[in-house]
Amino acid sequence: MTAPEPARYHAEYAWLPDRPAPDADVLIEVVDGRFGPVTAGVPVPPPDARRLPGLTLPGLANAHSHAFHRALRGRTHGGRGDFWAWRTQMYAVADRLDPERYLALARATYAEMALAGITCVGEFHYLHHAPDGAPYADPNVMGAALVEAAAQAGIRLTLLDTCYLTATVDGKPLAGPQLRFGDGDAAGWARRAGAFTPAGAHARVGAAIHSVRAVPADQLAEVAGWAREHAAPLHLHLSEQPAENEACLAYHGKSPTALLAEAGVLGPATTAVHATQLSGLDLDVLGSSGTGICACPTTERDLADGVGPIRKLADGGSPISLGTDSHAVVDLFEEARAVELNLRLATLTRGQFSPVELLRAATEGGHATLGWTDAGRLERGDRADLVTVRLDSARTAGVPPVGVFFAAGAADVTDVLADGRPVVREGRHVRLDVPTELSAAIAAVTS
Numbered sequence: 001m002t003a004p005e006p007a008r009y010h011a012e013y014a015w016l017p018d019r020p021a022p023d024a025d026v027l028i029e030v031v032d033g034r035f036g037p038v039t040a041g042v043p044v045p046p047p048d049a050r051r052l053p054g055l056t057l058p059g060l061a062n063a064h065s066h067a068f069h070r071a072l073r074g075r076t077h078g079g080r081g082d083f084w085a086w087r088t089q090m091y092a093v094a095d096r097l098d099p100e101r102y103l104a105l106a107r108a109t110y111a112e113m114a115l116a117g118i119t120c121v122g123e124f125h126y127l128h129h130a131p132d133g134a135p136y137a138d139p140n141v142m143g144a145a146l147v148e149a150a151a152q153a154g155i156r157l158t159l160l161d162t163c164y165l166t167a168t169v170d171g172k173p174l175a176g177p178q179l180r181f182g183d184g185d186a187a188g189w190a191r192r193a194g195a196f197t198p199a200g201a202h203a204r205v206g207a208a209i210h211s212v213r214a215v216p217a218d219q220l221a222e223v224a225g226w227a228r229e230h231a232a233p234l235h236l237h238l239s240e241q242p243a244e245n246e247a248c249l250a251y252h253g254k255s256p257t258a259l260l261a262e263a264g265v266l267g268p269a270t271t272a273v274h275a276t277q278l279s280g281l282d283l284d285v286l287g288s289s290g291t292g293i294c295a296c297p298t299t300e301r302d303l304a305d306g307v308g309p310i311r312k313l314a315d316g317g318s319p320i321s322l323g324t325d326s327h328a329v330v331d332l333f334e335e336a337r338a339v340e341l342n343l344r345l346a347t348l349t350r351g352q353f354s355p356v357e358l359l360r361a362a363t364e365g366g367h368a369t370l371g372w373t374d375a376g377r378l379e380r381g382d383r384a385d386l387v388t389v390r391l392d393s394a395r396t397a398g399v400p401p402v403g404v405f406f407a408a409g410a411a412d413v414t415d416v417l418a419d420g421r422p423v424v425r426e427g428r429h430v431r432l433d434v435p436t437e438l439s440a441a442i443a444a445v446t447s
């Protein structure tokens with residue numbers, strides 16, 4: 001990547017921290033990849049300032065991604081397939097990935113994210129080894145491919161290196177396409193994950209527990225301890241499907257949330273993804289521990305997971321972030337409004353989340369859960385990530401700027417800056433032909 005140049009931008013509207021609605025005529029200065037002064041109410045911009053018509057937001061954060069799932073979009077709806085049938089198709093794609101194909105598919109997927117205004121992604125990564133389960137010569141070559149993919153797409157990445165050891169809650173061994181996910185035990189996972197240093201300042205490493213299906217109870221504490229020792233974010237899939245809860249209750253006599261709490265896994269540095277199927281007791285445990293929740297409502301609706309109690313979790317003390325997960329849709333505007341609109345359907349009540357809460361979930365909440373606590377706010381000193389959304393498209397014309405999360409879509413993004421570097425200009429990626437790259441990378445793993 002080239003070094004970021006000092007620059008000034010003049011936003012028609014920009015949403016500044018702790019403001020209930022966007023301000024007009026905001027001059028934004030960028031120095032060394034960080035925001036300098038950000039000043040609202042500057043009607044006449046300096047002549048060197050680049051105009052940003054529309055609404056400028058902090059860069060969006062996609063807190064939960066499996067890049068290779070992008071290859072499944074539009075392919076999994078035959079035969080009324082449920083979550084488990086979908087998973088079989090997902091494994092077929094996983095089986096065809098090698099480091100080169102993984103790099104190409106992830107680069108194209110991350111570039112699609114950049115076009116949607118996403119400046120940072122959390123990749124929940126468990127495709128560690130060759131299809132037969134043998135480590136590659138470099139046992140972290142697949143993770144390195146993801147780090148390189150993000151660099152080429154122009155966004156930051158937190159590689160959530162995922163521990164995945166068993167096929168079922170009662171400890172059945174991995175088999176078939178799952179073999180490449182496994183490191184034997186948590187100590188083996190920690191050795192491999194600990195040996196990896198990502199190339200580039202755009203990437204950092206976090207930890208993940210795939211789920212209570214995939215990490216036995218006696219191995220959970222080791223992964224959590226590794227995350228604490230490395231001051232790394234820890235993510236996990238939690239209670240996405242009723243079957244997972246039922247299996248956990250049958251084998252352990254408690255819910256996944258209770259099992260994780262007992263193992264010391266929960267807390268403010270931990271993010272539970274989905275949390276769609278929770279009991280009242282689970283809600284209390286998650287909220288009181290300050291465990292974050294990453295909602296992925298477009299995936300949850302695609303997979304018929306259900307609607308999680310996100311409002312109750314937020315009220316209980318859990319910070320909220322958003323993820324596009326399986327990439328059935330890559331659009332954080334849609335993701336944000338789906339949080340609100342799904343809850344309306346489930347509760348018969350409107351107005352669950354304010355526009356500012358949705359903004360925070362899509363921006364600073366997501367960056368923080370990925371370990372980038374200096375991103376997601378348009379303020380001096382923060383990483384210079386911004387995304388500009390046009391307010392003159394057929395979707396957004398006449399919409400007040402404060403209503404952007406109820407009107408705009410990824411196609412309305414015109415300009416994206418990540419760490420001060422232009423990534424998208426006038427709706428086009430500055431380096432990559434994204435549709436062509438997506439078509440080629442998906443054909444390589446599906447045809």
Ligand SMILES: [Zn+2]
Pocket residue numbers: 064066124237273325326
């Ligand atoms: Zn996931």
